[in-house]
Amino acid sequence: MIGASEPGKVVTRFAPSPTGFLHIGGARTALFNYLFARHHGGEFHLRIEDTDRARSTEPAIAAILDGLTWLDFEWDGAIVYQFARAARHAEVAHQLLAAGHAYRCYASPEDLEEMRAAQRAAKQPMRYDGRWRDRTDWPNDAPFVIRLRAPQTGSVTINDLVQGPVTVANAELDDMVLLRSDGSPTYMLAVVVDDQDMGVTHVIRGDDHLNNAFRQLALIRAMGWAEPHYAHIPLIHGSDGAKLSKRHGALGVDAYRDDLGLLPEAVENYLLRLGWGHGDDEFISRAQAVEWFDLAGVGRGPARFDLKKLESVNGHYLRAADDARLTALIDTKVGGVIGRDLTADDRNLLQRSMSELKKRAANLNDLASSSLFLLRSRPIPMDDGAAKLLASAGLGNLARARAALAGVADWSVPALETAARALAEAEAVKLGQIAQPLRAAVTGSSQSPGLFDVMAVLGRDEVLGRIDDALIATQEGASA
């Protein structure tokens, strides 16, 4: 036993193959395992299935751990590396062989390919035909594999916690390979032995493994081990209903963080609601998720991935997030664009604007780009909308607005607004006639947070300076 556990305690595990990044489907499987374990006060373990030496990589392992850590799915105990346990797997295979529950098969890959070709031609199901099942006339030095002597009659029913009772006839299953001719264990053997040794009580995984469960059960029964509970959750599909691929956002979770600028709690909440629901609740905290999560509520059909909804959920969490945290999260993004490290003053400026900025952003990238105008040095760049506003407003209005603002003694939001409104009234124009050109001059854009809020945070000198910049630029543009 390598996974410490008390009798009756729930033990789950997440067991990814380190052949690539932690993708969104894997993250959801991890989430469900994590939540189920925590809900029952049990343990959540992590096992890296690195038996495929050709495809397993160190960077992939690092990416998986990084993703789980970012999502805050804290695992219990030490990480189990499957490859390191190969000797134990082989030991079980030989135990089975000695007990007569497994046998040597000397069929070569070519023999088997020939067999399958014949089955294909005859439109028969392609299954190992058991040709070595009862033979003992073993060639001396020929390589062989060890196959499980699986039951051939009757049927097996799994009471899957998600799928319900599922029955498969044993005749549908063939004798799977346990130990390869080079002595290495197959996945089927390794999974069963590791789950057993780790004390896993609930196997929660993608439903691409549902068929495997029946064969694994045969192995478990041959060993006389305790049978775990199974829960096979449907895979996530792309927006077109096809299997999730890179086209639909089957990215590593690091891409959700770095490229899409999403918050981990948003990704978690979205993943939780994908295939599972709790009444009409849309926003569910970690604590609530732990309290409410159950496997029976997981849908049996594949759910489609919807980036729009994920972004919407992210917007919700962004608006709820702490201003200092958000400021820290966009720090390097912003610094990269303006071409310098942020100063303490910069950060202070960002943080004081954050409550307004975050209402307008769906992700951290939007948040960072919408905050740039605060930190840019004069003269700040004008976008097309701003240039158009300034050109049509004319010099007079902007100059009069500047004069009105310059006369404001107390540089506060209400005082600035009062001054602008007074000017609009005196000129007999709508406030927008005054505010829009000002917005363009001060923010370089036709869209921004509340103008008076912006002016208040930027300060008198900076605001008047920016207006002067715009006046000069407009004058030059008009005379050119």
Next chain:
RNA sequence: GGUCCCUUCGUCUAGCGGUCUAGGACGUCGCCCUUUCACGGCGAAAACACGGGUUCGAUUCCCGUAGGGAUCACCA
């Protein structure tokens, strides 16, 4: 193709025989708020795949059909 599984608005879902004139959310559209954009508020269009049963009564139970998915390696 064999086996297994699934099927409520475009999408995620609520519903677990009568509460359904089928609820919520995203998206879409309209209105309000308003100095812009957002946020927020209000409202609209939008679904029980189809056909048989069972039942006094089916979105809910059963069986077909269609559609979708998973899987059939000395890969995991």
